[in-house]
Amino acid sequence: MEKSRSSDENYNKIIMIFVEEGLLEAAVTTIKEMKQSGLGLSPELYNSVIHGFAKAGKFNDCMLYMKEMEEELGIKADTETFDCLIEAYGNQKMYDEMNHCIKEMESRGCQSDHTTYNLLIQEFARAGLLHKMEKLYLNLPNRRMFLQRSTLIAMIETYAKFGILDKMEKIYHRYLKSVRVLNEDLIRKVATVYIKNHMFSRLEDLGHDLSSKNGGSELVWCLRILCQACQLSKKGTYYVAEEMESLGVPWNPTVTNILALAFMKMKDFKQLNRLLLELPSQHVKPDIITVGILFDACVDGFDGRTVKKVWGNVGFFDSEIEIHTDSLVLAAFGMGYFLKTCERMSISPKTGNKMKQVRTYRHLISLTRTLADVHGYN
Template sequence: MAPYSLSTRATLNLSPHPRPISGMTQTHQLNTCSWPMGLDIQMQLQKLRKRVNRRDRKQGDLGFSKLLRSGSVRSQPVREAPKRRHWKEGEFPGVSEGSSVLGSPRTAIKNIKKKLDDKKDANAWANTVTEELHERMRKKQWEEALEVFDMLREQPFYQPREGTYIKLLILLGKSAQPEQAQRLFGLMNEEGLEPTSELYTALLAAYCRSRLIDQAFLILEKMKTLPLCQPDIYTYTNLIKACVEAFRFELVDRLLAEMSDRGITPNTVTLNVVLGGYGKAGMFDKMEELLSKMLESSSCNPDVWTMNIILGLFGNVGQVEEMERWYERFRSIGISPETRTLNILIGAYGKKKMYDKMTAVMEYMRKLSYPWTSSTYNNIIEAFADSGDAKHMELAFDQMRAEGMKPDTKTFCCLINGYSNAGLFHKVVTIIRLAEKLEIVPNTTFFNSVISACAKAEDLMEMERVYARMRDKKCAPNDETYMIMTGAFEREGMRDKVLDLNEERERMIGKDGFEVTELLDLEEV
């Protein structure tokens, strides 16, 4: 709204009885009592204007305008201002019905800014210990979370809670820290908190995630001896998943039989885990047999997760025709796809460089209002990264950030692989710095991507520095890590380095590819 002008004020009606002019001496003030009552008001106004203008010209002011600004002439009641329209959000604020015509000492914009600043100052307090603990767990920073938890235990108001321990055990399990999970479980016992089936299951899951199956079975046997900590469907599902990932299907059959003996019926989630294991192991006959039983069952019917598992299995091995056949079959029994399903199709088509079908699925998602997720963009970025198409990879990444989606660890792994495949190693350094700026939590896959980029660039010194950094970050190397590094050293004829890595691999990884640790002492559990 434009500032209120002098010409607008000059149209106001004036009262015939003006007040003394502020700022004038007694001799210059107007004496309203000396005015003849029958004299025309217009003549008096003309004399008033001449007198004030003569004085103002001597003082260098603007004449009659100063009289109006000084407030010496009272105006009659202001006519009601016409209603102005309300401005849309984002536009300059207009005048509403309740606002003053003359305006306020502070404009609306300043008022809004002041309120926002006051609100920001009011919220500028430090996190409590409990809030900081939840924040560290949300960011999956297990070391910092344990440090904050030790601080929390020192507070006078602290009371051990089962939920806090379960969350910490799950965090440690996802961070591949079973030893820390065991230490935390012992600390819980020292504080007098009674163990439950949920707490034991969280501890067992921590070992299962690290594929320490023997230790997980020892925990299962310990649970059977405790009347209040009997294993349930969640306990068995975690253990079956670990056996499936290790291709120990004889143990899977044993666990399923044990569940039947204890009266625990496997649900769809449990059977989906077994189904995925059969597919990954190439046991397609058993997979179809189990799937047929699920179709005939009244309690474990296939769901959209079953559909995703089957499509993902065939998509990952490049059997696009088989994937499409199963997609139509699941649709025929009434299972509708979800965003994850369509992301699987995009990833499968991208790996086979079938960009026309990949684009068709993307347009289908837009048309039917399926939300694009980080996984959608990751699959698109990965498709271009595998082919070394840095230009389209960058366009997809820019669009991802423009839509407000935060890239995750997989996003940066794909970007690093894409730049290294394209030979743009200077951009690998840039993208690693961006990952640090965005506080992306590095994992084993992330470091493997960086090590692979160094190997392709034939920078073996930097590769060793990244490997040392990986160990400092408590990220355990896997078979892929040693395969990349030994391959790089062999190409350069560095046999001694290859031997050292093989010996280290034997110390760190067992024959089955699992990390070697000492057996769990169940007397302390």
């Protein structure tokens, strides 16, 4: 409104703010005001507007402003512009348009760089287009281009999703060398593939990898003790548990439930009883997984009366249903009778979602009473 402030620079800033906030109609209106005032748009502003429309999936508008940029400024779209379009097409799952975009780049004499190739590999990976992903990946050395960390992660996740073990490991080791801190969600996905293939010893390796990069964490101990428990190695399980104790690592529901499941599988009810009775003194609050272990163990001959009495005295059964156990535990051991019953009642042991009327463990146990009578949950 003040003529002294009506400048290319200020208008450019305002339009870029509109684009960043997704207010594209306001951006277009402001562009029209600029033109009416005889002000010019910069190449950076055109790129910003094209990126905004691409992100919103409005590709016709992208093409309109690309054409306008060429006609008014005499500047052709650059690699950055096309990279944005490729990413946007990938987000919209428009893979044919991605290929067309690459051809358009080449026809305009615009060279693909390492950003372009990494974007393409990532989008093909997320789409599960393994052949296209691998073809580009194998071309990178010839073009003297490098893989970004986000690209390595996308490839690992894709191989993990399809259970392609050897290729997953190859890219994982490359990723391991390229980062200072590991992505824990990615480690879980890799670990899940090892579990499905019964390659439990690799879990120990993942634990050491994670420890060397991220330091000690709950996931590190989860992986290490899960490695021993899945192999039903009593000696190995005790060794890791003793190492945790010597280092002063506090107990948590994940490690507690792994130990309890291992003891139950090994029919070591003496150690199971001792473990479950020590939870209150160790300040570990059992979750729905722990409850499932207790009641399933009773089916297998475990006398859980003392544990139930102790838990009842400290008020545990009157607390709200929760889950604090790492997802890898269920991936490794699966669900027993109790958890399967909960799932049938729309109470998910994987997400913690529950029916609104089921609030406490006492209420949950009462609802499973019919099944409990059948299976001996007394």
